[in-house]
Ligand SMILES: Nc1nc2c(ncn2[C@@H]2O[C@H](COP(=O)(O)OP(=O)(O)O)[C@@H](O)[C@H]2O)c(=O)[nH]1
């Protein structure tokens with residue numbers, strides 16, 4: 001069956017780990033008839049959690065995609081991981097979907113990751129709502145969870161369903177809009193069915209309906225007028241009002257349910273089909289020929305423009321490129337251009353999917369999401385067009401890694417294999433990075449947390465049968481100077497035939513932080529001829545790269561060549577390079593050099609009860625607190641902390657907060673470090689150099 005853009009809806013389910021997303025996803029598929037039975041989250045058989053790492057750990061690690069049909073619409077649903085380690089797949093799903101459903105555990109209310117996700121959705125202007133889950137649990141409390149949403153997000157959520165009963169007496173939900181009840185059938189292993197609204201829920205249902213209609217009418221004068229006059233709106237009008245209000249972020253719908261009993265799912269599917277934003281309500285962004293951002297609206301009439309949102313490698317199908325079509329349509333067995341690579345790409349087979357199960361299709365319309373198998377050139381973030389090479393989608397913006405590990409294969413012969421696999425892992429998950437740090441001579445992998453990095457390493461060890469060693473990476477310190485100084489150096493050698501001669505006098509001065517380097521030739525009257533000046537600069541740059549205190553690169557220095565001397569026969573570029581390098585070293589020694597360390601901007605999210613411990617830990621880590629906010633029992637702390645103190649912060653924070661805390665970190669600036677800490681760094685660097693020369 002083929003669809004038009006108007007028939008497509010893209011929904012992402014996101015939220016804190018364990019809030020019931022994968023279960024909700026599974027039972028939505030079952031209720032909509034896409035799968036014959038629903039498996040439990042812990043069985044290792046769900047549609048979404050099918051990779052070995054997910055089955056083994058019983059958590060979602062990757063985004064999963066499936067589609068259901070409802071009311072003539074094809075609804076693509078993304079299930080996403082809850083752990084911050086796998087945020088990359090959550091964010092790519094946010095980009096691809098027009099509506100985000102945040103799962104909120106009915107027992108706990110809004111948890112930390114959900115707050116972070118909300119902010120991300122807010123910054124994207126993405127319409128969003130909530131599903132309060134696990135209402136069959138004795139500890140669950142729908143009203144309390146609703147209050148918590150209000151307190152933490154400062155919004156007035158509007159209930160689209162209300163639970164009937166609670167805990168063990170949970171019976172189902174009332175679909176507020178239609179006024180119908182949907183009741184759990186038997187043990188809940190079959191889809192819910194319409195039934196009578198219990199008498200003692202009628203009043204609450206009527207109240208909720210009034211609130212819903214008011215919310216629908218609010219953003220539309222004509223609807224409001226009609227509502228005020230007649231006291232009613234018909235279903236089509238309410239839908240139209242809600243569609244408008246969602247787009248304007250005036251309404252945040254809330255659903256109640258118990259996925260394991262297939263409850264509360266039909267009303268949500270109806271919402272997804274009839275009210276959730278259509279693909280054309282969102283526009284994607286790209287870069288024009290001048291690299292300025294431009295909107296790329298969804299438009300099925302134009303020629304093809306599609307974005308590769310994700311790349312996976314499947315044991316059986318090989319490379320799979322997930323595609324969202326933004327303009328035109330994508331056809332199987334066609335020719336296209338990978339604009340990013342400037343290469344032709346032959347599109348062979350096209351698929352849509354239900355978890356790992358691929359289903360072949362002939363084409364994908366604008367707004368739809370599908371998969372190209374075995375593409376020759378496509379990578380994540382690439383732009384695919386049918387010839388218009390002026391369109392380029394903006395690469396997905398992802399947070400900076402928060403956890404880094406230095407790695408090497410235990411056996412030197414396996415180093416290449418390890419490298420290849422790490423590169424592939426970085427291609428599959430763009431938050432995971434792989435690089436060789438020439439300064440510290442380490443291969444460093446980094447990502448969004450210890451769990452992500454460990455899962456990737458474990459998989460490589462198992463699949464490739466290689467041993468991998470890990471250690472805490474070295475910090476990339478810098479050196480700089482704090483006062484002006486100068487020195488001159490004569491390089492002179494008389495060995496048989498040609499001698500070597502060059503004399504260079506330098507003056508160096510501190511530059512503001514971040515300005516790195518400036519080279520000025522201030523030689524008067526040809527003391528050094530122009531032709532030798534590049535040699536002088538090379539020498540200076542070599543001296544800067546080598547440092548003088550601990551062998552770290554020198555930054556933020558102005559270097560002025562003030563004088564020198566050359567010899568008519570013995571001078572050469574090499575002689576001047578060596579003279580300049582030594583003159584730089586000597587100047588540096590006299591310019592009160594200091595060590596600089598990277599300072600990071602750190603944002604920590606913790607529950608109130610851990611605030612004190614986290615703060616005192618940060619002060620022990622030489623952190624400077626910049627600010628702190630608190631809402632609904634969760635605190636956000638902003639601080640600047642030396643990177644050297646944060647190398648194992650994901651582990652530290654986990655132990656301080658029993659695994660509930662979460663953080664972001666990114667480089668901010670370099671700052672001087674002195675005293676004992678600097679001495680230790682210098683000592684360690686010296687020891688490292690000795691070890692290296694002995695190798
Ligand atoms: N009792 C009950 N348990 C649920 C429900 N939804 C999820 N769970 C359980 O909660 C745990 C976490 O669920 P899962 O779907 O993996 O959460 P996710 O991390 O958000 O994907 C699993 O043990 C589920 O069986 C529900 O509606 N009722």
Ligand SMILES: [Mg+2]
Nearest residue numbers: 021022059060
């Ligand atoms: Mg999950």
